[in-house]
Amino acid sequence: MYYISVAQVACGLAGQCITFLAECGRENRMRFENKVAFVTGGGGPLGIGRAACLAFAREGASVVVAGGRSAAAVAAEVRAEGGKAIAVPLDVTVPEEVQEAVESTVRTFKRIDILFNNAGILGRQPLFEVTPEQFDRVMAVNVKGCLLCAQAVAEVMIAQGIQGRIINNSSIFAEESHVGVLSYCVSKAALNRLTRSLALELRPHGITVNAVAPGGGAPTGMNASRNLPEDDTLPDLPPASPDVPPLERGATVWDYIGAVLFLASDEAAYISGDIMTVDGGAVSRR
Numbered sequence: 001m002y003y004i005s006v007a008q009v010a011c012g013l014a015g016q017c018i019t020f021l022a023e024c025g026r027e028n029r030m031r032f033e034n035k036v037a038f039v040t041g042g043g044g045p046l047g048i049g050r051a052a053c054l055a056f057a058r059e060g061a062s063v064v065v066a067g068g069r070s071a072a073a074v075a076a077e078v079r080a081e082g083g084k085a086i087a088v089p090l091d092v093t094v095p096e097e098v099q100e101a102v103e104s105t106v107r108t109f110k111r112i113d114i115l116f117n118n119a120g121i122l123g124r125q126p127l128f129e130v131t132p133e134q135f136d137r138v139m140a141v142n143v144k145g146c147l148l149c150a151q152a153v154a155e156v157m158i159a160q161g162i163q164g165r166i167i168n169n170s171s172i173f174a175e176e177s178h179v180g181v182l183s184y185c186v187s188k189a190a191l192n193r194l195t196r197s198l199a200l201e202l203r204p205h206g207i208t209v210n211a212v213a214p215g216g217g218a219p220t221g222m223n224a225s226r227n228l229p230e231d232d233t234l235p236d237l238p239p240a241s242p243d244v245p246p247l248e249r250g251a252t253v254w255d256y257i258g259a260v261l262f263l264a265s266d267e268a269a270y271i272s273g274d275i276m277t278v279d280g281g282a283v284s285r286r
Contacts, residue, residue, distance in 0.1 A: 030060030031265050036109040037061040038102070040092055040149055041119030043068020043075075045234050048169060048214065049118040050074050051253040052260050054237075056114070057083030059261065064105045064112075066090040067119055073234050084109075092119045092145025102152040111160055114264045115153040117146040118169040123183035135183045142187035143194060150198055154207060163206030165264045168195050172215035172279050188213075192275050199273035208272035210263045215279025216251030247280050255280070 037056040042049040042065035050070075053063045057078045065071040065078070067090030078085035086108055088101045105112055123138035125131075146168050157164040173181065174188035192211060199209040240252045259278045262268055 030058075031261065032056055032114070033060035035061045035113035036064065036105065036111050037114040037116065037264070038064045038066055038105055038112050038149075038153060039116045039118055040066045040090060040145070041068050042066060042116075043071025043073070043087065044118075045070045045073075046237070046253070047118070048253050048256050048260075049116070050077075050234075051237055051257050052116055052118060053078055053085065054081070054083075055257045055261055056116075056264075057081065057085060061114070062109050064088060064101075064109070066101050066105075067092065070234060077234060090119075092117075092149055093140040095148055098145075098148045098152050102149075102156060106156060111162060112153050112156050113162055113164050115149060115164070115166045116169070116260060116264070117149055117167065119145055120169060120187075121184075122181065123187075124180055125183070126180055127182060130182060138183040138187050139190070142184070143190045146191060146194060147198075150209070154198075154202055154205070157207055158205050163269075164208075165268070166198065166202070166207065166209040167260055167263045168209070168211040170195070170211040170213045170275060172213050172277060172282065174213060174275075195275065196273045203272060208263075208268065210268070210271060210274045210276065212256060212259045212263065213275050213277045213279070214251070214256045215277065215282050216255065249280075251278075251280060 039049050039053050039056070041047060042053045044050055049068060053065050053074055054077065057063045058081070062084040063078055065075045065085060065087045068074070071087035075085040075087040088104050089097070090101045091097050102112070120142045121138055123134060125134060150166055153166065168191055170191050171188040173185045174192045177185055195209055195211040202209055237253055239254055240246065240249060256278050259276050263271065263276065
C-alpha cells in the first residue's frame with residue numbers, strides 16, 4: 001500500500017498555493033505596465049484625451065500628453081496620482097512638430113506602444129458659411145494629423161519590433177449627417193476610411209489600427225468649450241450617476257475610455273480595421 005506523508009501533502013498544497021498566487025498576480029497586473037501611450041490632444045481640459053491619459057496611467061502606462069491647451073497640467077495630474085507622464089507641444093498638422101514630439105518621447109521613454117489619435121476640432125458652420133480655409137483646417141486636424149502621427153509612430157514601432165496599437169478617435173457623425181457640421185461629418189467619414197487603410201498597410205508588421213466612434217453627447221472641449229476656465233485649472237471629469245441605468249442617460253467621457261483601453265490591450269490583438277461605436281445604443285435607432 002502506498003502512503004502519503006503529511007510533509008508530502010503540505011508540500012503539494014504549498015506548491016498549489018504558489019501557483020494560484022502567481023496566476024492571481026498575472027491577472028491583477030496592470031494591462032499597460034512597461035508600455036508607453038502617446039495621446040494627441042491629451043491636454044484638452046474636458047476631453048476624452050485627458051480621461052485617456054489618466055486611464056492609461058492608472059493601468060501602468062507611461063503617458064505622453066501631446067498637445068492641448070492644458071497638456072502640462074494634465075501631465076502633472078497624472079504624476080500626482082503616482083503615474084509617469086510628460087507633456088510635449090504638438091500641432092498635429094505640422095510634420096516637423098509631429099516628428100519632434102515622437103523623437104522627444106523616444107528620448108524620454110525609449111519606445112512607443114500605443115498611439116491614441118484623439119486631437120480633433122468641430123468646425124460648426126452652416127453650409128453657405130463654410131469657407132475653403134475652414135474646411136481645409138478641419139480636414140487637416142481630423143484626418144491629415146492622424147495620418148502624420150500614425151506614420152511617425154509606426155516607424156518607431158516597426159524599427160523596434162513592437163506590435164503596437166493605433167486607435168483613432170472618430171464619431172458617430174461619420175455615419176450621420178447633421179446640419180451645421182458638414183466639415184466635421186466629412187472629416188470623420190474620411191478618418192474611418194483612413195483607419196481601415198492604415199490597418200491594411202500595417203498588418204504585415206503586427207500593428208493593429210482601429211477607431212472608436214463616440215456618441216451620446218458627452219461634454220468635451222469641442223462642444224462645451226464656453227464652460228472652460230480661462231486659466232489651466234482642470235475641471236472635474238465626473239463619472240456617470242449610478243442611479244441612472246447606463247442606456248437611459250447621456251454619455252460621460254469615461255463611457256468611451258473602456259473601448260479605447262480595450263483596443264489598446266493584448267485582448268484586442270486580433271482586431272484591426274474596426275470602427276467601434278460607443279453611443280449607448282443610438283446606432284440601433286438609425
